[in-house]
Amino acid sequence: MDLSLDMLTSIPSVISHHYKAGTINWPMGIYITLVHIVGVVGALKVLDCKMETLMWAFILWPISGFGITVGVHRLWSHRSYSASFPVRFALMLCNSIANQGSIFHWARDHRVHHKYSETDADPHNATRGFFFAHMGWLYVKKHPEVVRAGKELDFTDLYEDPVVMFQKKLDPWFALYMCFVFPAQIATRFWGEEFWNGFFVAGALRYMLVLHFTWLVNSAAHLYGDHPYDVLSYPAENPYVSFFAVGEGWHNWHHKYPFDYAASEFGISSQFNPSKLCIDLLAAVGLVWGRKRGTAAWEMGRARRDRDREAGVPLPKAPPRPWEVKKAAKSD
Ligand SMILES: [Zn+2]
Numbered sequence: 002m003d004l005s006l007d008m009l010t011s012i013p014s015v016i017s018h019h020y021k022a023g024t025i026n027w028p029m030g031i032y033i034t035l036v037h038i039v040g041v042v043g044a045l046k047v048l049d050c051k052m053e054t055l056m057w058a059f060i061l062w063p064i065s066g067f068g069i070t071v072g073v074h075r076l077w078s079h080r081s082y083s084a085s086f087p088v089r090f091a092l093m094l095c096n097s098i099a100n101q102g103s104i105f106h107w108a109r110d111h112r113v114h115h116k117y118s119e120t121d122a123d124p125h126n127a128t129r130g131f132f133f134a135h136m137g138w139l140y141v142k143k144h145p146e147v148v149r150a151g152k153e154l155d156f157t158d159l160y161e162d163p164v165v166m167f168q169k170k171l172d173p174w175f176a177l178y179m180c181f182v183f184p185a186q187i188a189t190r191f192w193g194e195e196f197w198n199g200f201f202v203a204g205a206l207r208y209m210l211v212l213h214f215t216w217l218v219n220s221a222a223h224l225y226g227d228h229p230y231d232v233l234s235y236p237a238e239n240p241y242v243s244f245f246a247v248g249e250g251w252h253n254w255h256h257k258y259p260f261d262y263a264a265s266e267f268g269i270s271s272q273f274n275p276s277k278l279c280i281d282l283l284a285a286v287g288l289v290w291g292r293k294r295g296t297a298a299w300e301m302g303r304a305r306r307d308r309d310r311e312a313g314v315p316l317p318k319a320p321p322r323p324w325e326v327k328k329a330a331k332s333d
């Protein structure tokens with residue numbers, strides 16, 4: 002598998018390659034490195050915190066997670082359901098706490114990711130390995146194909162949403178405030194926590210962890226798991242990623258049916274998916290509507306697969322994974 006010593010030992014040569022090629026994204030690279038330094042400071046401060054602050058940091062995991070999954074992913078990137086203004090505004094606030102770039106930029110990159118998965122035009126192309134798909138892509142300049150693809154798609158719907166444009170206008174300052182300062186202000190105001198404890202634990206540490214939980218969807222869920230819906234695609238059904246990414250790891254289904262608001266085949270009783278539950282609860286009180294599903298399309302897909310199987314047609318063979326390619330090259 003790809004998580005081998007190779008991945009670590011090749012880091013210096015990869016860095017030197019990008020340094021010589023002038024393709025390091027210095028501002029983002031420095032920012033992501035700083036995020037990890039303040040995150041580690043947060044980890045060292047956990048024992049100095051009040052219990053309420055730890056609970057607050059914990060609750061901010063699903064709150065900021067929903068800003069990504071329910072918000073920028075399922076609503077704004079894929080338009081898998083429609084939401085009223087108050088819901089969109091609340092999701093924008095949650096998304097700002099998650100601080101993963103503006104809704105506009107995230108949705109743009111994500112649409113490109115779906116259209117060009119596992120090619121040069123995919124911002125976090127998993128064929129370049131676990132580390133690149135996880136976070137390495139943020140350390141280097143975008144491949145020219147990613148930039149080209151981002152210009153070619155239509156984002157009129159995003160431009161027309163005042164909530165998206167409001168956040169874009171205030172980017173990155175509003176998101177930085179919501180991610181680091183706001184959690185600390187709540188902790189100081191309501192249970193008398195020291196500001197910097199709130200800043201480093203409910204802000205920085207929680208932020209760093211939720212970033213990695215989201216990145217696991219691009220790395221682990223693109224490399225490890227089952228492929229029941231599309232054997233040819235990389236994205237996989239990964240229950241561990243679903244746990245950390247509040248229901249977003251059922252990724253083979255999601256890439257096959259990206260318009261499905263549940264981003265998974267089954268209901269929440271058989272596939273962990275608090276993001277689906279959140280959308281269902283909002284629909285029950287009439288705040289969101291028009292939830293689309295991919296189940297009817299899959300019924301036809303499954304019938305076709307079963308027919309082929311009975312007729313003795315073999316399933317198509319999946320492309321080799323990066324570590325299989327490496328292994329084959331070594332044994333040559
Ligand atoms: Zn994906």
Ligand SMILES: [Zn+2]
Nearest residue numbers: 074111115259
């Ligand atoms: Zn998606």
